[in-house]
Amino acid sequence: MKAHVMHELSVAQEIIGIVQENLPDGNTHCVKAVKLKIGKLTNILPDSLTFCFEALTKDTALDGAQLDIQHIPITLQCNGCRVVSEIEGFIFACPSCGSADIKTIAGDELQVSEIEISD
Ligand SMILES: [Zn+2]
16 A cells, blocks of 8 residues: 555656656746546556655645646557557456457556646
8 A cells, every 4th residue: 555655656746857857938827727537457546546646745836836637548459469458457468368468558558648828
């Protein structure tokens, strides 16, 4: 449990770093929203992430910014039958032929996709 909170905390710090790097000079702007793409494989709990983000951004240019999280499902491609499947949960076999010879083609994203700034 503690390890998990640490995970979200470091992710929140990383996101804040990315946003700050992308802010216009002067840092006088307020960030309204940060859009994120988070793959299910990252195992991030959105509630914990939001909690850490809010705690870390108090009294900064990001204070009050909304985290807008877009969840990316896990997508696999089978090296055997070539079928591409979106899966729920963590089943790492091809749903079409049952082969374990698969590769992940989506679901491990952790990206800031958009930063909304108010002026
Ligand atoms: Zn297959």
